[in-house]
Amino acid sequence: MTEKAAPAPAAAAAPAAGGSRAGMKKELPERFRDYKHVWVLIEMERGQVHPVSWELLGEGRKLADKLGVELAGALLAGPGEAARKAVDEAFSYGADLVYLMEDPLLADYRNQPYAAAMTDLVNTYKPEILLMGATNLGRDLAGTVATTLATGLTADCTELAIDHEGSLAATRPTFGGTLLCTIHTLNFRPQMATIRPRVMAMPEAQEGRSGRVIRHALVMEESSVITKILDFIADANMDKAQLAYADIVVAGGMGLGRPENFKLVTELAAVLGAEYGCSRPVVQKGWLPAERQIGQTGKTIRPRLYIAAGISGAIQHRVGVEGSDIILAINTDPNATIFEFAHMGIVGDALQILPALTEAFRRILAVNRLAG
Amino acid sequence: MNIVVCIKQVPDSAQIRVHPVTNTIMRQGVPTIINPYDLFSLEAALQLRDQTGGKVIVLTMGPPMAEDALRKAMGIGADKAVLLTDRFFAGSDTLATSFSLSMAITKIAEKEGPIDLVFCGKQTIDGDTAQVGPGIACRLGLNQLTYITSIEALDPKAREITVQRRAEGGVQVLKTKLPCMITMLEGSNIVRRGSMPNVLRAAREPILTLNAAAAGIEDVTRCGLRGSPTVVKKVFAPKPRADKAKLIDTTNRSTTDIANDAVDALFAAAPKLHTDLVGRAAQA
Structure with missing residues (x-):
């Protein structure tokens, strides 16, 4: 639980340096x-x-x-x-x-x-x-x-x-x-x-x-039992449950600029057989539905590969993706915090890098398919 | 119908910064908002009131400045507002918070008549626990309906409500008796904007302020830090990773080359992923 509030008057706030009971002793009754x-x-x-x-x-x-x-x-x-x-x-x-x-x-x-x-x-x-x-x-x-x-x-x-x-x-x-x-x-x-x-x-x-x-x-x-179950309506598409357990995830953030540009994310996801998601501000803007949100208040993911495009990497996002095996980040800002916890990074415009990545993956997988 | 909506004033978390040296939260100048999840519950409450009559009473626990959140909620359409504030509440965890709020709701019922519905936010954006609503329901013996996507029917005479609830893999259609506690899922409705008459009324409407004693709390050791079984031992910033991202060389290179390098580097680091992807592509 623990919406620990700070001492008055800021009772709606978080703990101030651990609250005043950090030194409290264990005395189990x-x-x-x-x-x-x-x-x-x-x-x-x-x-x-x-x-x-x-x-x-x-x-x-x-x-x-x-x-x-x-x-x-x-x-x-x-x-x-x-x-x-x-x-x-x-x-x-x-x-x-x-x-x-x-x-x-x-x-x-x-x-x-x-x-x-x-x-x-x-x-x-x-x-x-x-x-x-x-x-x-x-x-x-x-x-x-x-x-x-x-x-x-x-x-x-x-x-x-x-x-x-x-x-x-x-x-x-x-x-x-x-x-x-x-x-x-x-x-x-x-x-x-x-x-x-x-x-x-x-x-x-x-x-x-x-x-x-x-x-x-x-x-x-x-x-x-006072509450009665009248019916259960199963989800028509099971998309919603997939993101957390996906093998590969591609996500976009505000760096994509416009909701239409998310097709660059979904195209890359399609080539990789991946799920797609987004950062919190994207959901707050209404560009994508809440079930696509990755991070502390959205889905926690642990894919083998996570590609984050145009996401700056706030801590609430970081805690939702840290379990990924490999994180590849794309951001125009070389100082973006996402580069502090990503494993690989490309400093560049996601709008150009994403289609190039889609093409590169498509080519390498197609070549191997012919060879196989 | 008497409907209580519990709201919380929270800092706009998009604007919170951590002091780079002391690792403490820099609160100064961070604007406060009504917890966004609470607004979906407020809207649902207002819609039920508009259908069936009665009043919507917003309740918050917090510092005196939380009055601002209550006035905003009245601007959106709530009829009355109650502020629960006392230094004894400082440091409450969710168990202590649900205790104090449930005492205040009991007090409101003494003044306004029996409460039929209590709405809470699904969770807050600062605490994110989702525990206060269930805590209140448990203490007041209210039937509990969380993660509600729609209210299908309300029959005040039969004192029955039918809702859809988000569950794993689908939605449950549930019917229960009043009084009950409801938390609405985000996006379950479109929150109305404050109207000019409501905003004007909200500015001058008196707010009922309760301290612990006025809320009927005799034993203040059940509130605040002392009433909280959990103890925060440590607050800290996450450790930065020792090694930063390995950057793909981009100087004077085409995006195609950059992308090819990135894919090569990825597959070099994760050869098993490469094999699996190729295998999957071959099967497709």
């Missing part, structure tokens, strides 16, 4: 002493596990090993084959055990049954750390669970570590992504954090790895 182990929410909706769950198991494994505790998946799901498969997958991605709540009420996401299930699970089995994806589901659920449990929740973390006292040190961008801050939930349990998809790397699945399943029943009837 007696009632939290038996909270142990690291949990990850296995986010399953309509039979599909969101891949952020596996990314978080990878990260949770490191935290659990550092603490010398177990890593558990918490799976809330409708009954059926998909839940069984998800349990096996959770083991392959590093979970030692899975807490499974299987109930028809949990087949589709609704806040009320999910929050009741998760809160009950936490109160019964007492984890010290609880990680969730910063997806629509995860953010909707985490806010309710943290409020019900009256514990600390740090949203959209980009880095997780265990400090010398065994507390979770959760680092996230603050102030619209201009600075980073490290946040602790010293004296409450569980320590909760959400992490956006693609911020953490996908771990390698280990086949044949197994673990324990602990079943827990949901005590709730459909008649007591």
Whole structure:
């Protein structure tokens, strides 16, 4: 969470040099002493596990090993084959055990049954750390669970570590992504954090790895759930989900000058079989829809190749692309901050360089196709 | 219908600078705006009021200068405004913020009658947490509807609302009972401009100012820094990478040559990517 406000009167602002409690000591109350182990929410909706769950198991494994505790998946799901498969997958991605709540009420996401299930699970089995994806589901659920449990929740973390006292040190961008801050939930349990998809790397699945399943029943009837699901309208085009998980991404910024010039970006993307995106100001100008935005408030990407054309590289953009294997930046300004974190750069006009790159890639791929 | 819209005054983040030496935020002269995500929720609230009657009350927690955001919201069309301000609120994290705001909403209900709907922004642009809305809903026992793309129907008599909610891979059509808490997705409506009569009214309309005591908060240790379970241990600027981008030589060279060099350099650095792309092209 933590829209930490600065001391009055600027209460709407970010922390001033860490707030006045940076030196606060950990004094964990007696009632939290038996909270142990690291949990990850296995986010399953309509039979599909969101891949952020596996990314978080990878990260949770490191935290659990550092603490010398177990890593558990918490799976809330409708009954059926998909839940069984998800349990096996959770083991392959590093979970030692899975807490499974299987109930028809949990087949589709609704806040009320999910929050009741998760809160009950936490109160019964007492984890010290609880990680969730910063997806629509995860953010909707985490806010309710943290409020019900009256514990600390740090949203959209980009880095997780265990400090010398065994507390979770959760680092996230603050102030619209201009600075980073490290946040602790010293004296409450569980320590909760959400992490956006693609911020953490996908771990390698280990086949044949197994673990324990602990079943827990949901005590709730459909008649007591106030919100009813009337329908689910599946997206006609799945474009929206592709950007975060794309292999190659080409993006444009304000340096392209006009919305029409984005065809240079989409043409290069088409040749590479890539997804395309843009920086925040482009969305604010209304040139491209919000689902194309890359950065702290848009999509986080980790492609093998990221080509950024006419993007200056504000920190909020940087945190969304830093996981890319190779970043190629094109900008007319040799001092643009994007050259500080890109791996390769071309100082030049994106309007000329982009078509030339499209041509160069097209040629090299066509030549190889003939040769092959 | 009584509708409360929670808004936040935020710095226009496009204009925030970090001091190059001290790494502190340079706040001076940065203009403030209403958190842009809040405006979609305000517009949705105004549309419901226009359909069914009633009033829209904007609420913000912040320093006294946050009054400016409230007056802007009234200029857009809100009927009343409440400012929750007290030094006890300084340093609130989202748990403490949702506590104070939910107390203020309870106080507003005492004065104005039961609240049917609470709207919040999807998230703020300075904190980006998206947790305050769910926190308020949880504390007040409101049915929670986040990431709403459209409000399909509102039946004040049956006290039912039907909405579309953005989910993974599609939208859910949900029906729930009032009272509820709604956050609207950006782009879900077109925010109206302030009209001249509203702007004039906004300038002189009294604003109800509540401090912690007036909001009914007896235990101030539940507010601000003391009421916040999270502790900010460190604030810092991201480390610059040790090595900067390797620049492709562009002096006196054609764009074709530059592009060819760039592609060669990329494939030299990522041979596996090269093989895969060629393989994919061959299959196409």
